Amino acid sequence: MRSQFKNQLKNLNVKLLKMGAMVQEIIEVSIKALANQDLEAAKKVYLMDDKIDELELTIENECMRLLALQQPMARDLRVISTIMKIITDLERMGDHAVNIAKVTLEIGSEPLIKPLIDIPKMARLSEDMVSKSLDAFMKADIQLAEDVAHDDEAVDDIYEAIYTELLEMMIEDQSIIKQATNLLFIGRDLERIADHATNIGERVIYMVTGERVEIN
């Protein structure tokens, strides 16, 4: 029974890592679509999100089956409830990538009001946070989980800088207000993606220690 459980858990972890990789990819594609004003790529993001949603349901169903059939013990229960929370966070990240794609389609082929530097940087940091938070889960590594929170501070700082810059640009030139607001929304979506990665880190700490923390 126990080894069967371990095996099924291993299968779940493989799927979870796959979902994580898909989320990293959707973030990357959504930001590349924005930077290159590639509207076809932006539309692809919607399809990618559908796949992520499907995988979420698959993993969730397997978790439920595992719980019902194997009667796991306390520690295993916590692992499974952690997986169920992680997939919700990952799924929400996919939704934010769709928001980014939506804004990209709205901007269309209208020239960008500024070269995009900080937004891609936030995106890269967020992608790293996703893989780091899943790594923290796999290794049950509190230190790694806390690192994710520190990265989140860096993302917040970049967002603040973007916010200030765009606000100043709008004040100087009203003709760009619409696009500047749209870019602000994208900054906010990235900031929320990073928050979801931080949630995963906090969850890992809860799984390992039983202590609920808010690390930012």
Place this chain on the structure above:
Amino acid sequence: MRSQFKNQLKNLNVKLLKMGAMVQEIIEVSIKALANQDLEAAKKVYLMDDKIDELELTIENECMRLLALQQPMARDLRVISTIMKIITDLERMGDHAVNIAKVTLEIGSEPLIKPLIDIPKMARLSEDMVSKSLDAFMKADIQLAEDVAHDDEAVDDIYEAIYTELLEMMIEDQSIIKQATNLLFIGRDLERIADHATNIGERVIYMVTGERVEIN
């Protein structure tokens, strides 16, 4: 065993309704704090959110215990996984109310650039959606669940109107850009709150029919 399960499920439902009521309250308090520029009330929102987070964990732990001890059957499994998803959505609504409070504190006592009519209207609609979506869950009522999605369209329409209005105001008068952006963020938070209620509706449909739907 079965009647014990039923009893524990009933207890869970009571807690779930309580969580729903707390979420309705936090939305209301956050918007009243904004409208009255009541910074003390805005600070209270943070504490209210802590209580919501605590209740979420309590309900989640009870769900996990129930799953592990009672080995529920297929249909009951689906009810419990639905509860676990609903509490995540409710918890996220609390986070959005905190965002609203944060913006309210940032606006501080600086005069509002416009009388707030649409934002409180969105808030009221969202609160109704929360109670309607939980009602749909309790009654396993697909029709009610679909109604929530229709309400969501109304919320989206109001958000679009707010967006257009604020954008026009900013273009006319740059001195208000900062506050207008802040109000836009609040509109977006309310829109997301309504989305979470819609998620709950979709989940109820999935629970009842086994079909995954996206109703907007």
